[in-house]
Amino acid sequence: MAQAKYQEIAGRLRDQIDSGTLQPGERLPSEPDLVRQFDASRNTVRLAIALLTNQGLVVTRQGLGTFVSEPARPFTALLSRVNVPPRQSGSTQLPVISDAADEAETTRQVVEKSPASASVAEKLEISPGDLVVVRRRQGAIRAIPWMMMASYFPLDIAEGTPLEQAGEISQGSITLLAELGFTQIGFVDEIGAKMPSPREFAFFGLTTGTPVIVVNRTAYTQDRPIRMTRYVYRADRVRLTHEVGTIPARYHQG
Amino acid sequence: MAQAKYQEIAGRLRDQIDSGTLQPGERLPSEPDLVRQFDASRNTVRLAIALLTNQGLVVTRQGLGTFVSEPARPFTALLSRVNVPPRQSGSTQLPVISDAADEAETTRQVVEKSPASASVAEKLEISPGDLVVVRRRQGAIRAIPWMMMASYFPLDIAEGTPLEQAGEISQGSITLLAELGFTQIGFVDEIGAKMPSPREFAFFGLTTGTPVIVVNRTAYTQDRPIRMTRYVYRADRVRLTHEVGTIPARYHQG
DNA sequence: AAGTGGTCTAGACCACGGG
């Protein structure tokens, strides 16, 4: 067979979606309908739909049907903007710059002490298993969860300081770290994407076929890394931006 | 049933992967083995494996078996580095900064004239369907395809200029645009992730469960957008970085 | 109650990779 039947079915449906014959939000023919239409077994039809689902093209809802995905207006988080005051550009919290910025809410920061994973240890230049102080929080906009973040501090820096206390740090962690003698002079962001873990999938309420964006931000003094913050965003509703050079103000929001 | 049987099976296998009982690269029990082990039908076992595949945890190879995914050392592309000469930081080609940078190859640039899509039109502030000049190229490192890029120029800027000729632009497109009277003063990157289209899937040779990272870089003069470049990267082997502030040299490569 | 997708079974044959 040149092409498997389920791939043929998926291709036909995909064509209808791409061409606009099936509009976003519109219901696909039911599975029994597709069985008749393509003279296939129901399992084969379901294989085809699974393909489209994993490509993020359709979503299925039990009892209702299968629908063409509707792209959501994304929230936009600002990674950095060059030529702005360093406190802002190096802030721990990535500012939201979508029109819904006013409605952004974050949970109270939760603090724990735990062993560093391999990736955290590498960034902080410590050994895997060394204890680090972790500060976590999540963010939502209009009741839509969109961000998870966790900041990791080496124990020798954070132990016995306000970094170990839950809740807000009034002056901000960058200022606090500076007061402790660790003045941040820069940071590096490392950006990737992956399929969500089950936790991430559940927290964001994702549908199958939606990846997440991961940003690892490592902050440095002159001598050493002092903090690593990991942000996880749902890729279906979030875009990251950063600006370099002089951008006319009217372009800031895209 | 509190949990479907195929989810139960997937969960058990996932636990073994997370705990290291099954190491990266190791083969899972064969499907008939799992059928016996969990007293399930083969289709149910395959559903469980499909779940893990779509989460990027395992890959299946016909005739061989199902294997725990092995994370590859990622290539790193530099989005921007503050305080470097603007020609470098605004370059059309995102520089590779992994240890394999020397082996990066790109295809010859291909040029075409075509109608602007909705997303291109929005960034360039033209109408969808207006003609734009498109310059495409792909990149590979050690025979591994890792990048697709396409630059879009408004027709009124590019028509009749060397931007319409295939192959390299000797002085670089930023300099060329400046010579044409369009001096770039900044750019905005918009970063997202999604599941690959069939074309992207085929070009990169991806396995199911691997997303792609998409960067839309829009360059501006004082008055208007003059170019939009879209980069697509495979998320399983690419990380993007950008640096802000003063980063000690030894941290540049992570 | 009727229609939708979700789960599961049992069995068949095909395609690929390696002895």
Added chain:
DNA sequence: CCGTGGTCTAGACCACTTC
């Protein structure tokens, strides 16, 4: 050749949504 995963069928029953 044999063992692996890939495709496909036919049928059953369950869970959810709407009327």
